[in-house]
Amino acid sequence: MLVNPPTGLYRRDDRCQCKIEDQTVQITFPPIELATIAAVLRNAGAEVFIRDYPALGMGWDEYLNDLKSIEPDFVLINVVTATAEGDFQACQAAKETLGDHVLTAAKGEYMEALGIDAMEAYPELDVGFHGEIERVLEKYHRGEALESLPGVIYRDETGNGTDPRIRRNPGHPVIEDLDDLPFPARDLLDNSIYISPETGNPLTVIHGNRGCPAHCIFCPAGVISGFSVRYRTPANVVAEIEQCINDQGIREFLFHGDTFTMNKKWVLELCSLIVEKKLDLHWGCNSRVDTIDDERAAAMKRAGCWVVAFGIESGSQDMLDKMKKGATLEQAENAVAACKRNGLRVHAFMVIGLPWETHETLKVTRDFLAKLDPDFFDFNIAYPLPGTEFYEIAVAEGLYESDPDQSGYARAAVRTHELSSEELTEWRRKALLGMFLRPRYIARTLARAGSPGVAVNYMKAGARRLRQLVSS
Ligand code: SF4
Secondary structure, three states: OEEEOOOOOEOOOOOOOOEHHHOOOOOOOOOHHHHHHHHHHHHOOOOOOEEEHHHHOOOHHHHHHHHHHHOOOEEEEEOOHHHHHHHHHHHHHHHHHHHHHOEEEEEOHHHHHHHHHHHHHOOOOOEEEOOOOHHHHHHHHOOOOHHHOOOEEEEEOOOOOOOOEEEEOOOOOOOOOHHHOOOOOHHHOOHHHOEOOOOOOEEEEEOOEEOOOOOOOOOOHHHHHOOOOEEOOHHHHHHHHHHHHHHHOOOEEEEOOOOOOOOHHHHHHHHHHHHHOOOOOEEEEEEOOOOOOHHHHHHHHHOOEEEEEEEEEOOOHHHHHHOOOOOOHHHHHHHHHHHHHOOOEEEEEEEEOOOOOOHHHHHHHHHHHHHHOOOEEEEEEOOOOOOOHHHHHHHHOOOEOOOHHHOOOOOOOEOOOOOOHHHHHHHHHHHHHHHHOOHHHHHHHHHOOOOHHHHHHHHHHHHHHHHHHHHO
């Protein structure tokens, strides 16, 4: 039984781990990591059940009912930092309901950094996984002992029997040939609940590549997926797209590579294949500002891409350097211009609240964003995720001012050297309101909607967002 526990709507599969309601585009993505694990386990002969409780609007009662009716041998929970304490209660509930025969396990970036602490704090948690876990779980299902399995954190019962020690085995090697993985078991998901807020159509996520070579200090991408980028072949990605069309009727996608556009040849081949097969898709992707140009943008547009998301992060080059973004303001301007020239919309993500942030850098960042004038944007307050360099700095410098579970991208957990967490939270709220309420921006967004249905969806999303910002 693979679960997103009923502890809140978060991006649990994602390096971002953000609360959905903290985002401008409030979209719930399907738990594709769990679905991929499910496919691997099913191929190995397991019976698998997935439940995304927050996305289904289900709570603890439904979880307990599922435990009683399914009686799983194995419960794996998807943990995020902000809800970790509640997430681990899912292990406790499984033990109380099913007794010791159920093995409880946890995955997620949290386990990467704080897995041993979690095992110490929550005795009902039997196993933690770190790194890429598909092959680890497959081997476990086939009968390999935890003690000899890479990528696990487990209780070593071989000591004196009363005081099991917690051991963390080295990580499992990353999967070099990603084509070797089965497609996610979307047939085990309720795909009707994962909807594009723009069009109202079903939408899914495809992982085309894994890994990121950058070392942005706030991001756990490299810690989770490695610093070298691995790619599925374009043919394999397109085969998954065709399966989504044929089996689930899904034609809208987010290509979730840590940086989808990094390998130009791969992007161009994938886009050519989508065009050649006349797949008629509507999709978006993540990019870095130093990995896009007119050729890529034009090919992506032809293949059905409509929006590209960039982590532009700051309008201050000094801040970009300090956060180790490895990109320049000029590259950001060029990337946004290339997308606009080729008819692609741009979603700009800005990160504020890193330790060196000042009143001045905030102003510079807001001005830079206004100059870039993207179609969609967010100011995300940097959240110290365990395992990141930012987390180490926040702990070492005593920057925490709020509990991690009371904070997130909309409410600062830590102060900077100059600004309090309250000042950051309030600055973000006012800056977003000011940017959203520009009459020209509202008019342009509605004019570009392209259909009355999309315009209505934009208005609904905008009204919800404004209500949240005004009342927060
Ligand atoms: S470029 Fe930076 S923010 Fe983006 S995935 Fe890589 S490490 Fe994370």
